[in-house]
Amino acid sequence: MRRAARRWRTLRTVASAVVRRPTGAFGVAVAAVLVLAAVVSVWWTPFDPQATDVRAAWLLPFQRGHLLGTDRVGHDQFSQLLAGSRETLFAATGSASIAAVLGIALGVTAVLSPRPVGAVVVQAIDLVIAFPGLLLAMVLAAVYGGSLATVVAAVGISAGVGVARVSRAEIARILSQDYVLAARAAGASTGRIVRKHLLPNIAPTLIVQLSLVMALAVLAEATLTYLGYGSSPSTPSWGGLLHTQQDYIRVRPLLVIWPGLAVALTVLGFNLLGDALRDATDPRLRSGVRS
Amino acid sequence: MTLTETGTATTLLEATGLHRSFHLPRRALLRPPPIRHAVRAVSLSLTEGTRLGIVGESGSGKSTLLRLLLALDRPDSGTVRYRGRPVTGRELTWFRREVQVVLQDPLNSLDPRSIVRDSIAEPLECLRIPGDHDARVAELLIAVGLEPDAAQRYPHEFSGGQRQRIAIARALAPRPRVLVADEPFSALDATVRGQIIEVVRDLVSRFGLSLILVSHDIGVVQQLCDELLVLKDGAVVEQGPTESVLTTPQHPYTRALLDAVPALPPVGGR
Amino acid sequence: MTLLETDDLTVRFGEKTVLDGIGFTLAAGERLGLIGASGSGKSLTALAILGLLPEEAQVRGSIRLDGVELLGRGDRELSRLRGNRMAMVFQEPLSALNPLMRVGNQIGGPLRLHRGLSRKKALAEAISLAEQVGLPDPENLVRAYPHQLSGGQRQRVGIAMAVASRPALLLADEPTTALDVTVQAEILGLLDDLVTEQGTALLFVTHDLAVLAQVVRRVLVMGEGRVLESGSLETILRKPAHPYTRNLLELARAASFHRAPEAAR
Numbered sequence: 168m169r170r171a172a173r174r175w176r177t178l179r180t181v182a183s184a185v186v187r188r189p190t191g192a193f194g195v196a197v198a199a200v201l202v203l204a205a206v207v208s209v210w211w212t213p214f215d216p217q218a219t220d221v222r223a224a225w226l227l228p229f230q231r232g233h234l235l236g237t238d239r240v241g242h243d244q245f246s247q248l249l250a251g252s253r254e255t256l257f258a259a260t261g262s263a264s265i266a267a268v269l270g271i272a273l274g275v276t277a278v279l280s281p282r283p284v285g286a287v288v289v290q291a292i293d294l295v296i297a298f299p300g301l302l303l304a305m306v307l308a309a310v311y312g313g314s315l316a317t318v319v320a321a322v323g324i325s326a327g328v329g330v331a332r333v334s335r336a337e338i339a340r341i342l343s344q345d346y347v348l349a350a351r352a353a354g355a356s357t358g359r360i361v362r363k364h365l366l367p368n369i370a371p372t373l374i375v376q377l378s379l380v381m382a383l384a385v386l387a388e389a390t391l392t393y394l395g396y397g398s399s400p401s402t403p404s405w406g407g408l409l410h411t412q413q414d415y416i417r418v419r420p421l422l423v424i425w426p427g428l429a430v431a432l433t434v435l436g437f438n439l440l441g442d443a444l445r446d447a448t449d450p451r452l453r454s455g456v457r458s
Numbered sequence: 459m460t461l462t463e464t465g466t467a468t469t470l471l472e473a474t475g476l477h478r479s480f481h482l483p484r485r486a487l488l489r490p491p492p493i494r495h496a497v498r499a500v501s502l503s504l505t506e507g508t509r510l511g512i513v514g515e516s517g518s519g520k521s522t523l524l525r526l527l528l529a530l531d532r533p534d535s536g537t538v539r540y541r542g543r544p545v546t547g548r549e550l551t552w553f554r555r556e557v558q559v560v561l562q563d564p565l566n567s568l569d570p571r572s573i574v575r576d577s578i579a580e581p582l583e584c585l586r587i588p589g590d591h592d593a594r595v596a597e598l599l600i601a602v603g604l605e606p607d608a609a610q611r612y613p614h615e616f617s618g619g620q621r622q623r624i625a626i627a628r629a630l631a632p633r634p635r636v637l638v639a640d641e642p643f644s645a646l647d648a649t650v651r652g653q654i655i656e657v658v659r660d661l662v663s664r665f666g667l668s669l670i671l672v673s674h675d676i677g678v679v680q681q682l683c684d685e686l687l688v689l690k691d692g693a694v695v696e697q698g699p700t701e702s703v704l705t706t707p708q709h710p711y712t713r714a715l716l717d718a719v720p721a722l723p724p725v726g727g728r
Numbered sequence: 729m730t731l732l733e734t735d736d737l738t739v740r741f742g743e744k745t746v747l748d749g750i751g752f753t754l755a756a757g758e759r760l761g762l763i764g765a766s767g768s769g770k771s772l773t774a775l776a777i778l779g780l781l782p783e784e785a786q787v788r789g790s791i792r793l794d795g796v797e798l799l800g801r802g803d804r805e806l807s808r809l810r811g812n813r814m815a816m817v818f819q820e821p822l823s824a825l826n827p828l829m830r831v832g833n834q835i836g837g838p839l840r841l842h843r844g845l846s847r848k849k850a851l852a853e854a855i856s857l858a859e860q861v862g863l864p865d866p867e868n869l870v871r872a873y874p875h876q877l878s879g880g881q882r883q884r885v886g887i888a889m890a891v892a893s894r895p896a897l898l899l900a901d902e903p904t905t906a907l908d909v910t911v912q913a914e915i916l917g918l919l920d921d922l923v924t925e926q927g928t929a930l931l932f933v934t935h936d937l938a939v940l941a942q943v944v945r946r947v948l949v950m951g952e953g954r955v956l957e958s959g960s961l962e963t964i965l966r967k968p969a970h971p972y973t974r975n976l977l978e979l980a981r982a983a984s985f986h987r988a989p990e991a992a993r
Contacts, residue, residue, distance in 0.1 A: 353632075363580075368570070
């Protein structure tokens with residue numbers, strides 16, 4: 168179909184515009200490695216990440232085939248990182264999805280609803296924003312028990328309200344543009360205007376925000392797991408690794424450095440990817456697209 | 459009065475007693491917010507084949523009036539009818555197929571993230587007009603003097619005049635009977651303005667359209683319109699055939715407006 | 729006496745030449761119109777004279793004010809000249825005014841800077857300037873913020889700011905394009921009066937030949953960064969030499985409002 172072909176072409180131009188710059192390429196690489204690690208770890212890790220082997224404890228990197236070494240109970244660190252990437256990836260994408268849907272829905276409601284409703288939504292957004300996301304996560308963990316799902320829900324909700332708050336002015340600006348007026352005069356429904364005109368035009372600000380949300384989610388997952396509100400200690404996760412290994416930071420600092428480095432690289436990668444995507448999705452900024 | 463002159467011609471768009479006011483931001487907590495009457499008791503009718511100019515300065519309410527006529531805003535009181543049928547309710551597809559709009563600045567009226575094809579095809583899709591939309595888009599692009607391969611490009615790749623041609627193509631897409639244009643030339647350069655005026659004049663006569671042209675530029679209205687309506691502070695101060703309003707203005711405001719238009723000094727031999 | 733003189737003024741952005749060998753002179757108290765389509769370089773010429781071109785612009789040639797070369801001067805020296813010996817009236821008064829500053833301070837601020845007036849004296853001067861440019865109720869108006877004024881009033885504020893220090897050269901870049909015709913006529917009249925009264929030289933930039941004809945007697949026609957033709961308004965209107973000018977004139981004639989009854993059709 169012609170439409171599908173056009174979509175595919177747009178996707179390709181955006182992708183090539185992202186990869187063209189080094190920061191964008193780095194972001195893509197980080198995201199790709201993360202996805203690859205998460206997928207591969209489902210079927211294969213060099214060692215069983217959960218296997219304890221006291222005889223293989225405290226190994227240094229490359230000793231006896233343990234790429235990043237082992238900890239005090241003989242957990243292979245590389246395998247643990249691989250397996251933990253699933254948690255990280257899920258936390259990042261899950262939170263960002265919730266934040267995007269919630270943020271846009273709230274923002275559009277606040278702008279488009281008749282006066283009293285819109286004003287109430289705006290007030291509600293301000294009220295919820297005052298409520299710290301970390302506290303929300305603890306409340307959710309207290310009620311439903313700590314798990315990755317509660318982390319994702321807490322980060323997604325609190326970030327979503329933030330997205331709504333920041334996007335509201337932008338949504339209002341876009342909806343008051345002449346092309347929206349022209350679309351209404353052409354008979355476009357509200358749903359169509361949101362899909363065809365609002366979403367593409369809010370994408371640049373939204374993408375940047377979501378890349379921050381993903382970065383935040385990676386950190387929050389690590390933090391909450393570290394604090395004991397996240398996934399159960401038996402599930403390997405980067406936050407869990409940081410949590411358990413910190414006790415031995417003086418004995419074997421490398422054990423904290425691996426998951427720390429993983430978190431830092433991922434956060435940096437998401438941020439750079441967000442910046443590159445923002446520029447690449449704007450037909451005015453990506454040059455040389457004349458087809 | 460204009461009806462009697464045109465005799466049997468049918469009335470297409472008709473507005474009676476339109477009022478629209480807006481609440482301004484509150485000045486004080488306990489006093490009611492001030493109200494601005496943007497459009498006051500405006501009535502007008504557009505007969506088939508007529509080109510009606512609406513002239514007024516900023517704040518005259520011409521943009522609000524236009525939105526009311528296009529059913530993009532609801533009047534506080536008064537009605538808009540098309541061929542006698544009231545233009546109200548949610549389902550206005552029948553009306554939008556007949557009445558289309560061109561806005562002032564084509565840079566703003568075209569979505570920067572939509573390719574030209576999608577912008578022009580938008581009314582076709584929204585109004586569920588059958589047929590091959592891609593072919594129709596190509597046909598429209600040619601009609602407004604652009605190449606059909608413009609369809610795959612984005613608005614920023616075009617000049618101001620070309621963008622306005624695209625906006626005109628979009629308005630003509632559903633084969634409307636009435637074209638409403640809101641200052642369609644004022645964002646354009648003098649050299650381009652003349653060309654776009656010709657495009658509009660040509661298309662209006664070629665497709666037998668009726669035209670409502672909102673403008674602050676008396677020269678443009680004089681060239682394009684055969685009837686004129688002068689708006690001041692939301693109310694009609696003068697109305698009639700262009701020629702008589704411009705040569706023998708009755709209302710002092712019309713006279714002041716005409717006097718203020720800068721003119722080239724006459725040069726012998728013309 | 730020559731006030732302003734440009735010679736072979738050439739401005740390039742990277743590979744692109746936007747002004748190419750612009751040369752003209754302007755005597756003290758004289759009025760000169762710069763006309764051309766957008767992209768003709770008319771506004772850039774004004775900005776170049778003020779020394780307000782973007783940093784990446786490569787400028788060659790010469791711009792002399794009172795016989796003193798302006799090109800190659802530091803920003804500090806130029807900014808002393810701006811608002812003192814030369815001043816500018818902008819197209820869009822709302823964006824040229826600081827939205828957070830009261831009108832009185834906007835007009836009076838430069839006076840304190842350039843003439844070292846006290847706050848009180850500057851405000852008194854601002855009030856008298858506001859009166860001079862025909863702003864209603866000047867005592868109260870100087871306490872207003874720009875957004876509380878109408879477009880015409882804002883442009884009057886812009887003009888008051890520009891003429892506050894009685895510059896020898898006033899540059900006006902499309903000062904009435906954003907205004908309604910009735911307001912435009914008032915503003916043009918005001919500029920005319922002020923310039924005559926103060927003996928200021930005026931460089932008036934516009935795309936509108938009819939507007940230009942209200943204000944100046946000598947015209948420079950610009951296109952694609954070059955001066956295509958120059959001469960008195962009468963000559964340009966009667967015997968335009970360059971095809972571009974002829975086209976411009978034809979369009980202006982076609983688009984302008986024909987008053988005479990017999991010309992109406």
